[in-house]
Structures are given as structure tokens and as C-alpha cells.
Amino acid sequence: MPQRYSLEPVIQESTPSIIARKLRYAIAHGEVAPGSQLGEAELARELGVSRGPLREAMQRLTQEGLLVSIRNRGLFVIEMTDAEIRDMYVLRTAIESAACKLLVRADHVAAGQDLLAKVSEMEKAAGTGDRAAMSDADMAFHEHLVALSGSRSLARIHSTLMTETRMCLTVLQDSYRVTEEWIAEHRGIAEAVLGGDGPLAESRLSDHEDDALARLTSTPASVSVG
Amino acid sequence: MPQRYSLEPVIQESTPSIIARKLRYAIAHGEVAPGSQLGEAELARELGVSRGPLREAMQRLTQEGLLVSIRNRGLFVIEMTDAEIRDMYVLRTAIESAACKLLVRADHVAAGQDLLAKVSEMEKAAGTGDRAAMSDADMAFHEHLVALSGSRSLARIHSTLMTETRMCLTVLQDSYRVTEEWIAEHRGIAEAVLGGDGPLAESRLSDHEDDALARLTSTPASVSVG
DNA sequence: CGCCTGTCAATTGTTTACAATTCTAGCGCA
DNA sequence: TGCGCTAGAATTGTAAACAATTGACAGGCG
Incomplete structure (x- = not known):
């Protein structure tokens, strides 16, 4: 097939990816203060997604070390000493x-x-x-x-x-x-x-x-x- | 309080953490071959957990680079060139x-x-x-x-x-x-x-x-x- | 015969609701 | 004052259902 237009492959970014990127940006730019808690319900409402994808995104950020998880208490933005x-x-x-x-x-x-x-x-x-x-x-x-x-x-x-x-x-x-x-x-x-x-x-x-x-x-x- | 025993803080490891650790071990030790697909339903049944925490664990491994995600197709163990x-x-x-x-x-x-x-x-x-x-x-x-x-x-x-x-x-x-x-x-x-x-x-x-x-x-x- | 296309099964992605666990705060009581 | 207990609130885990996408396969058309 002749490639008449220079079409890039459509990248379907997954919802957790998008959420993770947005959260990363927000954390990096101080929109959420270090040490503050990220409430699941509130964030999900704010971002217009349900808890599932949101939690997956949070796990990614936790793995990156941007968030710390305290069981049954929630996720918090890291405070760096x-x-x-x-x-x-x-x-x-x-x-x-x-x-x-x-x-x-x-x-x-x-x-x-x-x-x-x-x-x-x-x-x-x-x-x-x-x-x-x-x-x-x-x-x-x-x-x-x-x-x-x-x-x-x-x-x-x-x-x-x-x-x-x-x-x-x-x-x-x-x-x-x-x-x-x-x-x-x-x-x-x-x-x-x-x-x-x-x-x-x-x-x-x-x-x-x-x-x-x-x-x-x-x-x-x-x-x-x- | 006198520290009579060298007590480490009780760490309640979250379910995604446990799953991630088990999967990491399985991948590292060749129990799942590189390139093979990890089916959600099958894995969840095998590990005795529901899909939610399992997906969160998978996101962690994806973030680490151990798994690659193809949207709407599934997660695969990386094959390293x-x-x-x-x-x-x-x-x-x-x-x-x-x-x-x-x-x-x-x-x-x-x-x-x-x-x-x-x-x-x-x-x-x-x-x-x-x-x-x-x-x-x-x-x-x-x-x-x-x-x-x-x-x-x-x-x-x-x-x-x-x-x-x-x-x-x-x-x-x-x-x-x-x-x-x-x-x-x-x-x-x-x-x-x-x-x-x-x-x-x-x-x-x-x-x-x-x-x-x-x-x-x-x-x-x-x-x-x- | 080859290619395109429409349908179908399978899997993932997402949402919702509910049960379980655990922390916090407030209260009563010694 | 200090302690224990209890109720509430929050997160965490589970389950079920639905939507969306993909890949394969059969069938029609040139």
C-alpha cells in the first residue's frame, strides 16, 4: 500500500497512563503539596475516572517512588529530606x-x-x-x-x-x-x-x-x- | 519505651505488593517464559485474588519494565534483545x-x-x-x-x-x-x-x-x- | 483463486456496588 | 489525667456486569 500520507500509528494511551502522567505533572509542579494525601474518591471524581484505573496509576507512581503508601490510610506525596x-x-x-x-x-x-x-x-x-x-x-x-x-x-x-x-x-x-x-x-x-x-x-x-x-x-x- | 527485643515495625504488605513480588520471582526464575502472555483471569484464579489487585501489581511490573502492555491484548513478559x-x-x-x-x-x-x-x-x-x-x-x-x-x-x-x-x-x-x-x-x-x-x-x-x-x-x- | 468484509468469540478495560479491615476521634469511667 | 471502648470514616479488597477492542474465520465479490 502506498503511504500517501505520513500517518503515524495511532497510539492508544491507556487510561492509567494518562492519569499517571497528569498526576506526575501535578506533583512535579507543586499543585499537590509534598506530604499531602491523595484521596481516592476525591481524585477519581476530579479526574472523571473510576477507582480502578486511578489505583493502577497510583501504583505506578508508588513504584517510581513519587508516592508512599500507608496501608488502610492512603497514598501520600513524598516529602524529601x-x-x-x-x-x-x-x-x-x-x-x-x-x-x-x-x-x-x-x-x-x-x-x-x-x-x-x-x-x-x-x-x-x-x-x-x-x-x-x-x-x-x-x-x-x-x-x-x-x-x-x-x-x-x-x-x-x-x-x-x-x-x-x-x-x-x-x-x-x-x-x-x-x-x-x-x-x-x-x-x-x-x-x-x-x-x-x-x-x-x-x-x-x-x-x-x-x-x-x-x-x-x-x-x-x-x-x-x- | 525500652527496646527489649529488636522489633521491626510490622509491615502489612499490600496485596498488590505480594502479587508483584511473586510475579517478579516467577519471571526472574523462568517459570513464565519471555514473550508469553499473562492472562488476567487465569492468573487471578491461580493466585487466589481478584482482578483488581492483580492489575495493580501488573502495572507495577510494567513500570519496572518487566512487562510490556499491548492495549486490549494483554501483558507480555519482555523479550530482551x-x-x-x-x-x-x-x-x-x-x-x-x-x-x-x-x-x-x-x-x-x-x-x-x-x-x-x-x-x-x-x-x-x-x-x-x-x-x-x-x-x-x-x-x-x-x-x-x-x-x-x-x-x-x-x-x-x-x-x-x-x-x-x-x-x-x-x-x-x-x-x-x-x-x-x-x-x-x-x-x-x-x-x-x-x-x-x-x-x-x-x-x-x-x-x-x-x-x-x-x-x-x-x-x-x-x-x-x- | 485471491482479496476484502462482516460477524463472532475472547480478552481486556471500565464501572458500580458491597464487604472487610483499620485508623481516628470522642466518650465514659476509674 | 489516663485508659479502654465504641462509632464513624476512610481505604482496601472483592465481585459482578457491561463496554470496547482485537484477531480469526467464513463468506461474498471481482
Whole structure:
């Protein structure tokens, strides 16, 4: 059959998937506060679905670690302590470092240029002074870094980490400052990738994550994973 | 209140949790073949639960990546291609490397001795010639490595990876050979940790993972993440 | 004979209702 | 005041029924 129109296959997203995505977004953007309870009946009414699919979606988020379940009491949005945020950054640094390793072994020139483009977008966002745009650009850089590595495994883990990161950023939005230094760190990583210097890229990435972590937590990270 | 007995908090595991654990075990140990379909009605009857909690458990496994869902058709156990196994090992190496980094920054002497004890258990298992015991000991070493790091994040990801690894080992059980070299690799890692040499430990770990990967896949890994 | 199409059985997806368990809060009582 | 008990409310688990979709198969048409 001639493919006259460029038709993409119709993806029938399952209802639990849709619910999970909406809930993830709501949690990440602070529409539901950390520690607050998600009542089944209320949520089901709000979303216009029945309890079955809703519970399936909740189980997914529980598996991701975004919700904690207390039996016969309900599901609650996680509250991350400083220690847990530090621990999350350990994992995040591990994932992104691995992505860097893969990148420099592949087409690091194209990847580096791609990342530099993201840095430009960050500068643009910084120029407008829009907080949301700045953090969006920040996260876009890191998501792109992992996506360019081509690893599905890394991308999957990373996406859940970015949700948690976004949640932390939303909570501590006031303390989120974009400095020249902040953009320079990203550019440094991109340039190291461009040059194919894996160890340098990883080192800069690790330092960058430590800085980001220090901005998120009250006490500085005592042990770095870099 | 004086803690006279070392009482752990009573954890009332939810039904979906139990189901998920049982299914995970069954998949990991080859009781359900990769690619096979899991019928809701049949499984529910077999496990003695209703479809509700069963579906919730399935969603968890889907989120973990152990099952793939085809809408209106059912859930199937994943079939991993060589490329996917390689990709999984990229992630696994990233996780365990990060654990190594944490280990050498903490009490690396105690950790190293602990790991050497695991190596002894491996030798014992190798002496009996019991295939299951050998792979158990192998996986116990790696799980211990991550557990000793004290990172909940790393441990959580790693546990799902070990399930997938176990599945691969079960499928290709015949080609699983334990050699002197295999034990020596583990001892090398443990000794590097004991000596507090992070880079050496990571390097040896990476080489070890590459070897393990080469045993699992038909074609050798073209790109290492180490 | 080959291809398309309509029907049918099977399975999943969703909703609803109800029973069971457990936590919380309030009350009475020593 | 402190304790135990009880009623209410919430979640959790179960069951049944219905809707929706898929894949297969038989039959008609060119």
C-alpha cells in the first residue's frame, strides 16, 4: 500500500497512563503539596475516572517512588529530606555520567553542538528573567544530555529523577537563582563533550551537580560522588 | 519505651505488593517464559485474588519494565534483545560504579572485608558445582556491593536490574560458566575497595561487567561504558 | 483463486456496588 | 489525667456486569 500520507500509528494511551502522567505533572509542579494525601474518591471524581484505573496509576507512581503508601490510610506525596535529595543526586550524577561516557564514544561533535544550542536557549531564558523558563531550560539540557546517549535504560530512570528534581525546584523556587556561573557550568560540560574529553565532561558534570545540590539543600553535600 | 527485643515495625504488605513480588520471582526464575502472555483471569484464579489487585501489581511490573502492555491484548513478559541486554548493563555498570565511589569514601576497609567474605561464598558454591548456587552467589556479591553503599536510590534501581539479570541468566543457564577467572575478578574488585582505590575498583568492575555481558550476548559489546 | 468484509468469540478495560479491615476521634469511667 | 471502648470514616479488597477492542474465520465479490 502506498503511504500517501505520513500517518503515524495511532497510539492508544491507556487510561492509567494518562492519569499517571497528569498526576506526575501535578506533583512535579507543586499543585499537590509534598506530604499531602491523595484521596481516592476525591481524585477519581476530579479526574472523571473510576477507582480502578486511578489505583493502577497510583501504583505506578508508588513504584517510581513519587508516592508512599500507608496501608488502610492512603497514598501520600513524598516529602524529601535533605539526605534523600542528596541521595537522589548521587543517582542522577551516576546516570548522567554514564550518559557522558556514551556520548564521547559516539558522535561527540554533533552531541556537543546540540548541547551548546541548549545552552543558548538557557541564556535566552535567563535574559527574560522568567523563573519557570530558566528551570525548564536547565532541565531540558540534562534531559537532552541523556537522550543523546541513546540509552533507553538511562533515559527511563532519568525521567523519573527529573520529576523529583522538578518537585524540589518547585518547593524551593525562591532560592533558585540563575547566575552567569550557572550557565558557564553547562557550557563547560557541552564543550568537554564537543572535544571528546570524557573525564573532563564527567568531572565538570559532577561539580555542576554538586553545585545544584548545594542550592537545593540547607547543608552542603559532605560526600560527593564525582 | 525500652527496646527489649529488636522489633521491626510490622509491615502489612499490600496485596498488590505480594502479587508483584511473586510475579517478579516467577519471571526472574523462568517459570513464565519471555514473550508469553499473562492472562488476567487465569492468573487471578491461580493466585487466589481478584482482578483488581492483580492489575495493580501488573502495572507495577510494567513500570519496572518487566512487562510490556499491548492495549486490549494483554501483558507480555519482555523479550530482551542483545542490544537491550547491553543497554541494561550500561545502566547496571553506572549504578555499581557509583556504589563503588561511595564505598571508598566511607569505611572501605569494612566494606572490602565484607565483599571478600562474599567471594569466599562464591568459591564454596563453585566447589559444589551447583549452577543455581553459583549465580546466587554472583548476584549476592553485586547486591551487597550496592547495599553497602548505603544509597537507597541506587539499591532500588539495582534490585530491578538484578531481576532482569536473573531472567537472562535463567534463559541462558547453560552458557553460564564459572571459572577461576570469574572468581578472581570479584576478588579484584573487593581488594580494590579494601585498599580504598576507587578508580581501580571502578575499572575492574567495568571490565567484569563487560565480561559478564559478553557471556550473555552472542556478539561482544562494541562499546563499553567503563 | 485471491482479496476484502462482516460477524463472532475472547480478552481486556471500565464501572458500580458491597464487604472487610483499620485508623481516628470522642466518650465514659476509674 | 489516663485508659479502654465504641462509632464513624476512610481505604482496601472483592465481585459482578457491561463496554470496547482485537484477531480469526467464513463468506461474498471481482
